[in-house]
Amino acid sequence: MAFQNAVKEKTPAAMKTLVAAAAATRWRQLPEALDPLAQFAAPECLNAIANPCVDTDAALVVLQSLISRMEVMADGAYRVEHDQSKNLLRYYQLLQRFINHDQDVEFHQTQIASIKFPLKLTEVTQVDSKASPAVQLADVMIGAATEAANNMTGLRSGGLDPEAVISLYAENQFIHLTPFIDFEEQRWFGEGTQAAEVIDYFAANFFGPAEV
Template structure:
């Protein structure tokens, strides 16, 4: 597979400090969705996670960022600073019924999605699980090869500006 890759891409991936970790994209998507779903300040409690701990300092920079600016990321997603998000706290799920419930809900949702996409068969009724959620409450990151649809979906976005702004304001 590597024989077909662009050498500059392979070189970038091999550069110390460069990561192919998609967690930042997922994190930005989640923040974008939570920001859209709330009218005022909110706080997040999350089960203890090594991955989330990796992004703790960056999350703090996002939360503390005071410049007023909005970026359109897609037809349905944008991110506006300052965030309404006030804090992210990691807790032991054994001491937090809310986090325990969230873990059960996300586990069931992941199983339902895996069942519907044929990745594996689950014992839950996938349709009944997903019916518990409104469409805007689900974030999926399924790749699409419908390039015309993707082009339309991302038309008018500010992807380049977001990357430049993040590099200027949030890079360590």
Template sequence: MECFSIDESGYTGFDLLNPDQRLQGATAVALGNDEAARLIREHFPKLQAPELKYRSLARRSSYRQPLLELQHAVLSQHKCVTYICDKRFLLLLMFLDYAAEPFYYERDLDFYKDGQNYALASLLYAVGPTLLGRAAFEGLLSAFQRAVKDKTPEALRALVTAARTLDWRKLPEALGPLALASPECLSAIATPGVSTDAAMVVLQSLITRMEVMAEGPYRVDHDQSKNLLTYHNLLQRYIDHQDEVEFKQTQITGIRFPLKLSSVTQIDSKISPAVQVADVMIGAAIDAANGLEGWRSPLLEPQAVMSLYADDQLIHLMPSIDFTEQKQFRQVGQAAKMIDYFVKHFGAKLS
């Protein structure tokens, strides 16, 4: 059975505002451990470390060209996909999911039509700090993720207060429901299981692409981490779900049940060369994206890394204020129907 090995980077739990970890992502690669070990020996014949780690290798100038060559070999010869998201943008999408959309849903308005939630989140990302005041806007986002985590009356009241503190009437479509203490929105935020933890979003995004790449049933090996363990039962429910249904998310993405995915297993990366290669892939991609955004000095030349990827090998969730392009990209989507289905059958949203 085909196996995809996955590793993640940038995980910060429920806190998506961590200034030192602006991006989160993961790479899935269909690469057997024997082939992965061969590639490691070929490109790093003198390596003495017990396992391949991107950041440790990239700090040494003599390893930078071999790192690029390893990535080229993987991307040109094997099935591979990398997902990267801007965590602040994802938090804004979650904010609209729970602090705005339930208000519109109760009034029979499709908040997700043509991807307008993405457009509104992008607008908030671009102008929120300037239009609403940086400190007040940061306070709102911090209060939101705290309320989602704690789910206490005190945290919910603090969130409403934070919304009322800033000039919410400048963007009432996004901020009005919360400033008016919409009971639908407060109830959604307080729902058990609702979380700002991005791990499941990242993994689900990879699944949509692996489902296309896999010719038949496949399994996933994932580096040991608490975040995957948290979602193991939900993933197993996805795997076990046998209803035949398909949803289109964008012009190029969608999901169909039953999944081809048959199992997800945690594995120690020290004994899995394939997971180690996935570590290099996602480490280099996030390093390059940070460099392109000017958030951190990259260890490898960003354009050299990104030029290795074909269009269908890289998924990114980033804000865009090209609203016309975004509408065209998402107007075929069935977001509202898909969310209703996932909430009904799994008690969770698929982002």
């Protein structure tokens, strides 16, 4: 909570609270992540958090993960209809850059994830779910999956049977983000992949001045 508040407020008081919160944790159990803040209040960390261009919005990461998965599952060209969303509207221009990018290039981001351009994705549109039975069905399925996940992790009880809901999905239809601190396995997971090259390529080709 202190970190989220520091990213949002970007004030000296919020930074001070963040450092105090980090120091109050058992940070020695995870020094790779917490030592710079907890022990040293590292200026490079605090300056990055205070940067007006830095936020914790994970929507872009989720969109990229979703596109990567759809690209693997799609046999040919496809389009996406999405319920009205401020985040999707925020990233619409970037998504168009992805779609219009015609360079023949492929990157392996992890042992199981890759992205290849040009995309098979041809169009992303926002629709009113009230006018789209397909989007309505997707909303219902997403809601059911979220409820099932909450029940399985003990965050909620009652409602739909989690096992019955999960059985409706194939394994490759799930994208999940979970904390993982087995660092040796994580090193293997990223070994020989091109995560750094992906960042450099995206910075050079998609995050420059707006195209005319």
